[in-house]
Amino acid sequence: MGKGGEDYGKRENYSSNLVKNEDLFMPWTKDVKECEEKYGVSREFGLSSEEIEKRIQKYGLNELEKHEGPSVWRLILDQFNDTLVRILLCAAVVSFVLAWYDGDEGGEMGITAFVEPLVIFLILIVNAIVGVWQENNAEKALEALKEIQSEHASVIRNGKKVPSLPAKELVPGDIVELRVGDKVPADMRVLTLISSTLRVEQGSLTGESEAVSKTVKPVSSDTDIQGKKCMVFAGTTIVNGNCICLVTNTGMSTEIGKVHSQIQEASENEEDTPLKKKLNEFGEVLTAIIGVVCAVVWLINVKYFLTWEYVNGWPRNFKFSFEKCTYYFEIAVALAVAAIPEGLPAVITTCLALGTRKMAQKNALVRKLPSVETLGCTTVICSDKTGTLTTNQMAVAKLVAMGPSERTIRAYNVEGTTYNPADGRIQDWPADNIDQNLQTIAKVAALCNDAGIEQSGDHFVASGMPTEAALKVMVEKMGLPNGVQRVSSSSDDLLCCCRTWTYLERRIATLEFDRDRKSMGVIVSSGSGKNSLLVKVRKNAILDSLHEMSASALRCLGFAYKEDLGDFADYNGEEHPAHELLLTPSNYSSIESNLIFVGFAGIRDPPRKEVRQAIEDCRAAGIRVMVITGDNKNTAEAICHEIGIFESHEDVKSRSLTGREFMELADKKGHLRNTGGLLFSRAEPKHKQEIVRLLKEDGEVVAMTGDGVNDAPALKLADIGIAMGIAGTEVAKEASDMVLADDNFSTIVSAVSEGRSIYDNMKAFIRVEETGGEREGEDGGGAVKTNGCCYIYMISSNIGEVASIFLTAALGIPEGLIPVQLLWVNLVTDGPPATALGFNPPDKDIMKKPPRKSDDSLINAWILFRYLLIGLYVGLATVGIFVIWYTQSSFFGIDLSQDGHSLVSYSQLANWDKCRSWDNFTVSPFTAGAQTFNFDTDPCDYFQTGKIKAMTLSLSVLVAIEMFNSLNALSEDGSLLSMPPWVNPWLLLAMSVSFGLHFLILYVPFLAQVFGIVPLSLNEWLLVLLVSLPVILIDEVLKFIGRYTSGVRSHSRRTPKAKAE
DSSP, rough: OOOOHHHHHHHHHHHHHHHHHHHHHHGGGGGGGHHHHHHHHHHHHHOOOHHHHHHHHOOOOOOOOOOOOOOHHHHHHHHTSHHHHHHHHHHHHHHHHHHHHGGGGGGHHHHHHHHHHHHHHHHHHHHHHHHHHHHHHHHHHHHHHHHTTTTTEEEHHHTTTEEEEEEGGOTOOOEEETTOBBBOOOOEEEEEEEOOEEEEHHHHHHOOOOEEOOOOOOOOOOOOGGTTTEOOOTTTTEEEOOOOEEEEEEEGGHHHHHHHHHHHHHHTTTOOOOHHHHHHHHHHHHHHHHHHHHHHHHHEEEEEEEEEEETTTTEEEEEEEHHHHHHHHHHHHHHHHHHSHHHHHHHHHHHHHHHHHHHTTTTTEESSTTTHHHTOOOOOOEETTTTTTTTTEEEEEEEEOOSTTTTEEEEEEEEOSOOOOOOOOTOOOOTTTTOOOHHHHHHHHHHSSOOEEETTTTTEEEEEEHHHHHHHHHHHHHOOOOOOSSOOOOOOOOTHHHHHHHHHHEEEEEEEOTTTTTTEEEEEETSOOEEEEEEOOOOOOHHHHHHHHHHHHHHHEEEESSOOOGGTTTOOOSSSSTTHHHGGGHHHHHHHSSOOOEEEEEEOOOOOHHHHHHHHHHHHOOEEEEEEEESSSHHHHHHHHHTTTSSTTTOTTTTTEEEEHTTTTOOOHHHOSSSSSEEESSSOHHHHHHHHHHHHTOOOOOEEOOOOGHHHHHHHHEEEEEEEEESOOOHHHHHHHHEETOOOOOOOOHHHHHHHHHHHHHHOOOOOOOHHHHHHHTTTTTTOOSSSTHHHHHHHHHHHHHHHHHHHHHOOOOOOOOOHHHHIIIIIISSSHHHHHGGGGOOGGGSSSSOOOOOOOOOHHHHHHHHHHHHHHHHHHHHHHHHHHOOOOEEEEEOTTTTTOOOHHHHHHTTTTGGGGTTTOOOOOOOETEEEEEOOSOOGGGGGGGGGHHHHHHHHHHHHHHHHHHHTTTOOOTTTTTTTTGGGGGHHHHHHHHHHHHHHHHHSHHHHHHHHHOOOHHHHHHHHHHHHHHHHHHHHHHHHHHHHHHHHHHHHHHHHHHOOO
């Protein structure tokens, strides 16, 4: 085994050992002494060098595994694991071989023959490059996960402090010191707190909306990750305090390592989008059809290259013509090229790309194109709470102050949901009469506070603790009392009022927040030299109001003060004798005794204003919304009531579960099938993944939102993962399919609406669902359907090409269209109109219809009939004009003899291969543009080289019919009289571009030589238009029939469903 294999094996061993270790010993349940004994270490000495070597050998390095993804060659080969691609590849190989075989002859046809396989190969190469690029992007989530790991750690080893040890060298049992700003390098048990408090920002891993206080006290064995208060986890950040910790898990056995494994597992289980599945189904059907048609063509023409005589009733004297065999083999290749809509992938990609631009304008940034289409059939949105449904910006919602007399209180509702001081006001606020009590509240909130507010573009960002930032915003909304002069007159000073209070009351000492007393105090000195104590405290004052606010998910902070400071009455700094008391945090409680309570504020992470309407829109659209959050149950339930997930007085006991409670259910799928909203709180990554997996197994198309590391596995597993652009981690963004630039849930709903519109318009290219006949037919037979018929365009064109080649072979006439011409039509001239059809206006009620099913049928009988009928006319028209040029001197008054070409009978044309046996067969030279074609040496070449004018007419008819057919595609059943072409001006522009491209290859000599065509005269163009225009009349008749039979067809489709129900 090589070196890489050895490392991998060690790491596997390490993971399994630590899992066994964790089963036997759970450090969060044991006291500090037991933990030190278990890991054989003391906090004073640390591990010895000898022990470190042993543990590195046993456990490996503290780093995440690098999963070896598929090689580049494997990825390239995977891109050809597609039915349509394989058909094209076979056609290209065969075409190249035939071109090589014919190359000895040289000349124009040899050049033309080589263009076809090269173009097909180019298409396949571009497709493979795009596919490989998308596959490589899937690995970026794992790379981003590694970037959030700490690089260095301060460790005690051999009784000495190692201030900057590479974090990857940490082993279980190491003693690590953590300080403010440090990134935690491994999962660790807190041994002792050096500061009075320790707070860790672990929301990206656990989903909690605020920093968490840590302690050394053990907790119960069944505590979830959020409740493990004595543990710190790799990848989280220390925001306050410092401590000494014991490393318990490293590498892949850390919580972040488990997330890494889950992301890898989810990426391996990624499924095709509904559109991709339908295209695969279409490819399989197309393969069967091509096989059958090719077989029929060969059977029809076998007599031309294989003959025999019957002797005594048995076939004898077989004669085989290899030249004719290869000719009909070329026809089979042409059939394959004609049947495959080569332009379909490019047109779909273009349509999706245009859709991403529209979505970007609505703050939805699409990272993976197929997710645009997936949005259109989303049935369930699993949304995170913090930052998606809420603003992720703490704000004061209620202010309660003591009244002017005893036993009375005043309550004020505070508007605003952001850190912008100008966002909202305090309702019923006595701006002209801010009494002493309210002024004291403002002083406490402003001075007992270390946070700040900054403006970043259009956003307002907090520095420091979010709850403290919310208090400063409240102070700005309170304003200043009459007679108090602002210290700053600048309009750019966001915290002018706070600065004024800070100027009036100078802060000279701080009593830091403590987890036991749950308060923070500051000693301030006024301008008169008098000292006072201002305290911000979490205490159960005025219990009734606190209970009411707690039920509304408000975090309560009380305000108090004290003027009789005893030893601190004249405190003025570190030189004061009382300063020694401030050095011991255990003295803080006595200093803060006998406080005078003045009021309290209720703070929360408020829901976004637009969310309630967005959730109502989801209900109308048949989309269920589930909230999955790592936050606590009461807070999440209150938010869900407010935004409409639950009704205001609804009993939610059966709809609101913790992640653990859900995992213990016997019938998990039954719970997920409940109609209405569901809430899952205290959810861990594995819970989120399980919910998404079960929903997908139940046939739901799941959109999952998230912003943290803990969300990445579920984002990867969901049909469409949606990450937050502002608050989201890089891990979540790289694992997602779409990023919300504004972190707003309502943006998701807008994106779903756009996805549905895009999908409706993509029916312009291929039928991937049973068109709205059932849905729209119920509105009455005369309704115009704007988005249903355009799918006919591209497929009916391909059916027409197949019909043309089939009729050519069946009638035995010379080949009218060659593969390179068909490629040009499918890739270039069809492309602009097909793309322009993607701009058809969406239905006004698009978000009032249920989501389409991802397994809807590919095609219905009526649409298939229309395909075939339009396609049959395309085939008859292209073959018919070929025959007309050879056999008629004029057609409906249009003179075709001006070029001087000779006429032949239809019988001669159908038996052109027997030309050399005809007596006295001669043809006259004819002109085409500046060229003259002469056949004195070989009159029979008139059916080969001489067919160039007839081929040009056939190709021009094919292009013209497809342009007119694109007008038919504006509406499924609506007449062009009610749905005129100018409703989609982009289509008229696209038709002009396609005709322009066709004129380009006709009238540029080099291009005309490549495509085997010649310029046409005015009369010949009149003939092209005469033969092409009837396609509009035919489809108008079909639309008329469709309008008056839609009710019958709709009823016939509903009846079996009703019986089944």
